[in-house]
Amino acid sequence: MNRRQLLSLLGVSPAILAASPAEAREKKHKNVAGNGGDDAKFMALSPKGTPPPVQRFSMAPRLSAIQGKTIYLVDTGFLGADQLLQQVAAWFQKNQPDVKTVLRKKAGTYPEEDPKLWAEIKANGNATIMAIGH
Amino acid sequence: MEKMGIPSVPLVTRAYEDLAKSTAAERGMPTLRIVFTVHPIWGKTPEELWAAVNGPDPITGKPMMKEIMDDLTAPLSAEDQKSGLLPVPAGPETFGPDSLDNLQSYFMNNAMTDYMPIIVPTEATVAAMLKGTSHQPDELVGKAGGYKYNVKQVAVNAVMAGCDPSYLPVLLAIASTGDLALGTSTTSFGYSMIINGPIRDKLSMNYGIGALSPFAQSNATIGRAWTLMGKNLGVGAIPGQTYWGGQGNTLNYNNAVVAEDEKNSPWTPFHVQKGFKPEENVVSIFNGWDIRQGHGAKGAGAVLPKFDEQISSMLPTLTRMFNALVICDPLTVKALVEQGYDTKEKLQDWLWKNTTVSAKEYRDSFLAHVWLYPRALRGEEPYATWYKVPEDMQIPCWPKASDIEFVVAGGQTNTFFQVGNMNYVRSVSIDKWV
Numbered sequence: 053m054n055r056r057q058l059l060s061l062l063g064v065s066p067a068i069l070a071a072s073p074a075e076a077r078e079k080k081h082k083n084v085a086g087n088g089g090d091d092a093k094f095m096a097l098s099p100k101g102t103p104p105p106v107q108r109f110s111m112a113p114r115l116s117a118i119q120g121k122t123i124y125l126v127d128t129g130f131l132g133a134d135q136l137l138q139q140v141a142a143w144f145q146k147n148q149p150d151v152k153t154v155l156r157k158k159a160g161t162y163p164e165e166d167p168k169l170w171a172e173i174k175a176n177g178n179a180t181i182m183a184i185g186h
Numbered sequence: 187m188e189k190m191g192i193p194s195v196p197l198v199t200r201a202y203e204d205l206a207k208s209t210a211a212e213r214g215m216p217t218l219r220i221v222f223t224v225h226p227i228w229g230k231t232p233e234e235l236w237a238a239v240n241g242p243d244p245i246t247g248k249p250m251m252k253e254i255m256d257d258l259t260a261p262l263s264a265e266d267q268k269s270g271l272l273p274v275p276a277g278p279e280t281f282g283p284d285s286l287d288n289l290q291s292y293f294m295n296n297a298m299t300d301y302m303p304i305i306v307p308t309e310a311t312v313a314a315m316l317k318g319t320s321h322q323p324d325e326l327v328g329k330a331g332g333y334k335y336n337v338k339q340v341a342v343n344a345v346m347a348g349c350d351p352s353y354l355p356v357l358l359a360i361a362s363t364g365d366l367a368l369g370t371s372t373t374s375f376g377y378s379m380i381i382n383g384p385i386r387d388k389l390s391m392n393y394g395i396g397a398l399s400p401f402a403q404s405n406a407t408i409g410r411a412w413t414l415m416g417k418n419l420g421v422g423a424i425p426g427q428t429y430w431g432g433q434g435n436t437l438n439y440n441n442a443v444v445a446e447d448e449k450n451s452p453w454t455p456f457h458v459q460k461g462f463k464p465e466e467n468v469v470s471i472f473n474g475w476d477i478r479q480g481h482g483a484k485g486a487g488a489v490l491p492k493f494d495e496q497i498s499s500m501l502p503t504l505t506r507m508f509n510a511l512v513i514c515d516p517l518t519v520k521a522l523v524e525q526g527y528d529t530k531e532k533l534q535d536w537l538w539k540n541t542t543v544s545a546k547e548y549r550d551s552f553l554a555h556v557w558l559y560p561r562a563l564r565g566e567e568p569y570a571t572w573y574k575v576p577e578d579m580q581i582p583c584w585p586k587a588s589d590i591e592f593v594v595a596g597g598q599t600n601t602f603f604q605v606g607n608m609n610y611v612r613s614v615s616i617d618k619w620v
Contacts, residue, residue, distance in 0.1 A: 093283035094308045099298055099342040101419035103274040104332035109214040110267040112193045115259050123258075129560050130199075131552060132228035132235075139235040140197070143251055159564035161557055166564070173192060179258045180187050184206065185199025186228045186372065 119150050121178035126169070127157040133183035140181060188215060195257045199225035200244045204427045212332075217266050219257035221250060293346070297424055300413055300439060304346040315341040318351030319358060319619055330364045330420035343418055347411035352389055353404055356381065356469055357411050358619035361419065365471050365611055367441050368416030368423040372430045373553075376437030376475055377412065378511065378608055380593050381445045382457035383467030385616055391445035395597025398442060398477075398513070398604070409440030435475070442477055442606070444595050450516035451594035452523055453530045460613040467616035474508035474608030483521070483601065491601065493522050494533065498541045501583050501590070504607040507553045509589040511606035515596030518603045530592045538587035546577035 115121055123144070125137040134157065141153040154177065158166045173180060187194035198206045200222045210218035222245040224230075224238045243250045281292055289306045293299050305311060316323055316338065323338035340361045344354050360379065367377040381391060392402035400406050416423055423429035448455045448464075457468035480500065483491035493514075501510055514522070527533040548554060549572075562569035568585050575581065584590065591610050596602065 092285070094286060094289060094306065095280045095282040096284075096289045096293070097307045097309065097312050097338070097342045098277065098279050098281065099293075099307065099339065099346060099414065099418040100277055101330070101333035101335035101339055102276045104334070105274055106212060106272040107214045108216075108269050108272055109189055110269050111215055111218065111262055112188045112191045114193050114261055118255050118259055129556055130228075131556060132226065132230060135230070135232065136197070136223065136227045136235050136238070139232065139239045140251075142236070143239050147251070148255075157563065158560070160560050164560075168564075170187070170190065173187065174190055177192060180192055180194040181197050181254060182187070182194060183197050183227075185202045185223075186226045 115178060118148065118179075122152045122154060122176060124173045124177040124180045125153055125155045126173075126180055126182040127155065128182055128184055129158060129160075129162055130184060131186045133185075137181070137183050188218070193258050195254050196220050197254070198222050199227055201225040202430075203245055205430065208427060214269075214272075217263070221253050221257060222246070223250060297422070298414075298418055299346065300410065300417070304414075305348050307342040307345040311345045312338065312341050315345045315349070315351050315354055318344075318354030321358070321619060327358055328362045328364045330366045333420045335361065335419040339419060340415065343414040344407075344411050347414050348403070348407045349411055350389075350403065350407075353408050353411075355467075355616050355619035356385070356389075356408055357415070359469050359614045359616045360412055360471065361415055362619070363471060363612055363614055365473070366416040366420050367412040368429065368438060369473065370423070370428060370430045372432050373475070374431030374433050374435040375473055376435040376442070376477075376608075378437070378442035378444065378472040378474070378477065378606060379409070379412070380456050380470040380472070381408075381443065381468070381616075382448065382455050382462070382470070383616070384465065385467035386445040386448075391443075393445040393447040393595045395599060397444065397447075397595040397597065400440075405443045405445065406440055409443040412441045413438055437477065444513060444593055447516055447594050447596070450598070451519055452528065453519060453592065453594060456591075456593050457613055459530065462613065462615070468613050469616055470613040471611040472511055472606070472608040473611055474511070474606060475505065477511075477513070477604050477606035477608070480512075480603035480605055490524060491521055492525070493518055493601070493603065494525060494527065494536060497603065497605065498537055500605050501537065501541045502543050502547075504583070504605070505553050506548065506551065506583060507557045508607045508609045509584050509591070511591045511593065511608040511610070512603055513596075513606065514592060514594050514603045515598060515601060516594055517596070517598045517601040519594055521601055531587075533592065534587040534590050537590050538582055538584070541583055542580040543583060544577065545572060545575050545579045545581055548572060548581055549577075 125140055127133045127137055137155050141155055144151045144153050156169055158169055160166055198220055203222060206220050222243050224244060242248060243253050282289060286306050293304060294301060321337045325337045327335055327337055327340055340357055341354060344357050369375050389404040390402060391404045421428045446456050456470055458464055462468045483493045484495040485492035497512055504510055522533060558569050559573060562573040572581050
């Protein structure tokens with residue numbers, strides 16, 4: 053009985069002792085490192101991409117006062133955002149009753165714009181509070 | 187909203203502090219007034235949320251609602267009103283001179299690796315890698331998250347992963363799409379790719395025994411390089427800043443590189459399905475969540491195992507947020523052909539029609555609620571209809587039959603298959619980058 057048959061009977065693959073053809077194929081690819089000796093010094097190149105410049109924008113002018121204004125509460129789709137904003141609306145009703153709140157769920161997934169809602173807010177709202185995070 | 191002239195306050199759960207601040211800065215408003223609340227808010231009772239609203243901002247300690255009102259009314263500072271183009275420093279182009287050991291540590295300690303040893307990308311090793319393409323080192327390859335990268339920057343990542351120069355065109359093709367691995371989501375995305383065409387044999391890719399395991403340098407290092415590109419070429423993947431996967435994903439180590447066994451498959455190769463010629467070399471990109479074992483077939487004891495029914499039984503266990511990618515061993519394909527599925531399309535069609543869930547079950551999934559309900563809200567079909575029909579109505583798992591994709595790979599040691607919850611993203615030519 054040769055070694056291969058013995059290993060097979062023991063349920064052991066002969067490939068454990070001799071590398072498989074696939075692994076042999078792997079070994080023929082030469083590593084491109086070209087490692088130097090222990091004392092050698094090298095410059096390494098950065099793997100990083102190039103960041104874009106930032107286009108800065110001025111923030112919108114703030115409200116002179118919050119009383120009498122319409123604030124849109126925007127649910128951007130994160131889990132629990134609608135329930136949180138319901139409590140924010142309740143807080144305004146209790147503490148700032150002359151502030152009108154409008155709760156809306158944004159259409160589309162988190163990062164997608166909702167031009168219809170943005171137009172509604174532009175036409176009817178004075179400010180927004182946008183809930184983000186689960 | 188701010189750009190439209192509407193004063194706004196993002197109310198952000200505290201776990202996303204860094205992300206919210208860095209995103210505001212990247213979008214051009216580094217002083218954006220952000221208010222934070224508790225995390226998580228999901229699953230909280232109305233009473234708990236009421237307490238959160240009446241409580242402090244957990245970052246600043248100020249009363250949350252007062253902070254919101256102040257942020258909407260306090261006049262803008264000069265810094266708040268700045269505009270114009272602000273250049274962002276790109277960081278050093280080189281590191282060293284130093285020993286290879288120290289450079290290895292530097293790369294690891296600065297989050298540029300996958301925390302396994304890399305080949306240090308020296309001038310010599312990168313020059314050798316660049317011989318794998320005819321394209322110039324400074325040629326722009328693509329963009330991701332606004333970041334740009336050229337041939338040389340892709341080659342640096344290829345060296346680090348241990349690639350042979352002959353693999354570089356595959357990586358350039360992937361990089362050209364802007365689809366870099368390690369995208370961020372709290373749900374821990376995974377990625378996969380299918381490679382078709384003669385290049386599979388030229389690169390000694392493994393599509394036989396252990397096709398999805400570490401048995402070939404090309405499969406292993408091409409997948410690894412995709413992750414390194416995801417870490418380095420774009421916004422990066424820094425936990426808590428630019429990566430948010432709650433549990434992570436083991437697929438991120440090498441991204442499940444599948445070379446299709448075109449020779450042993452009677453079905454149309456994947457790239458030909460996508461409009462390429464058989465002789466073209468193509469990489470097809472997928473993103474999603476996981477790949478799981480198919481666990482055999484139905485019809486125990488029958489002469490003809492029922493793989494169609496087994497695949498069908500697994501599909502409803504996937505999320506609807508991503509589609510399906512079924513990886514079949516050639517022996518499984520042979521059995522499916524004997525069942526009558528002599529084309530991928532016939533099997534796709536049968537599965538789509540015969541794998542359904544109730545509308546209630548579909549809508550009950552919180553992931554469908556987060557990702558698909560908002561699409562229904564804007565009237566996108568079939569989601570709009572699927573959110574209106576009676577709860578007991580049976581609906582397909584995905585909008586169309588082709589959302590269930592098939593690819594063939596495996597060593598024919600047994601009739602098995604695997605199922606991925608993966609979305610097909612796109613296919614691109616590798617030949618363009620040779």
